[in-house]
Amino acid sequence: MSDLLERLRGRGWRMTAQRRVVAEVLDGEHVHLTADEVHARAVAKLPEISRATVYNTLGELVSLGEVLEVATDKRAKRYDPNAHRPHHHLVCAQCGAIRDVHPSGNPLADLPDTERFGFTVSGVEVTYRGVCPNCAAA
Amino acid sequence: MSDLLERLRGRGWRMTAQRRVVAEVLDGEHVHLTADEVHARAVAKLPEISRATVYNTLGELVSLGEVLEVATDKRAKRYDPNAHRPHHHLVCAQCGAIRDVHPSGNPLADLPDTERFGFTVSGVEVTYRGVCPNCAAA
DNA sequence: ATCCTACAATGGACATTGTCCAAGTCAAGT
DNA sequence: ACTTGACTTGGACAATGTCCATTGTAGGAT
Structure with a gap:
């Protein structure tokens, strides 16, 4: 550092x-x-x-x-703190733990103009929800 | 109703x-x-x-x-209240307004097994960020 | 090295959002 | 209509975040 x-x-x-x-x-x-x-x-x-x-x-x-x-x-x-590498999040619904993930697609490209309602779209966040191995075991 | x-x-x-x-x-x-x-x-x-x-x-x-x-x-x-039709959200960064949107892709498919870290992934939320026409005009 | 001053830190009051609980109330089955 | 257990109430409490007047200080100027 x-x-x-x-x-x-x-x-x-x-x-x-x-x-x-x-x-x-x-x-x-x-x-x-x-x-x-x-x-x-x-x-x-x-x-x-x-x-x-x-x-x-x-x-x-x-x-x-x-x-x-x-x-x-x-x-x-x-x-x-990981602001300089784009990534999304995978959150455990039970304990709240968060992992960074790197999905393959580009969700911005999946939003056609007809679905933008005149907005200037500048970013997208994707949050996957699930249960982590620890909580699943318990 | x-x-x-x-x-x-x-x-x-x-x-x-x-x-x-x-x-x-x-x-x-x-x-x-x-x-x-x-x-x-x-x-x-x-x-x-x-x-x-x-x-x-x-x-x-x-x-x-x-x-x-x-x-x-x-x-x-x-x-x-729109719980029965899957959709995502487009949020105005300035005024907080929310619109429902229906992107074309399926983000769940974009998360490979190697990025799941043993989680049982059950859902995904996508939030687009931008500025709405009203706020852009102001 | 010391001084100045604008910017930063402090801490405590306040605001917002949400949760909990004991006591009272009421919908619906009999 | 009675009874009962689920529902509502209101207020205290908790968690998170914001504001502001006062005090402190980093870093440039001298």
């Missing part, structure tokens, strides 16, 4: 201890954390970091396109 | 004024309402209905497969 910090600095981000810690948490974990989980891990490295700062920083990272928001269920948003 | 009420009665649902009102709200509107919007419309027809009952009833409708939950963003879940 960390290309991420490099890129951020290059974009004129003011580098603070808090932002570094949040970026490191995301960069290190290749899972999809909730804001609260990010906060918990950040606190472990920098005890006095506040919740608001974590939320702010996550929001900024999303705006910058460095991190993706994933809203697979009603519960908390999750943050996906 | 209302096949919905018929089906529910057929399944042994105890028919109460509250449930009828919630079902009517969903049946009448072919948009995707949040729980609070459903509650607001229900209150207009039956002022003393409580929020808890609306949540309960929506949850039951979802369990029965009569209504779909849609979690397109971090905000409230939306309820889609």
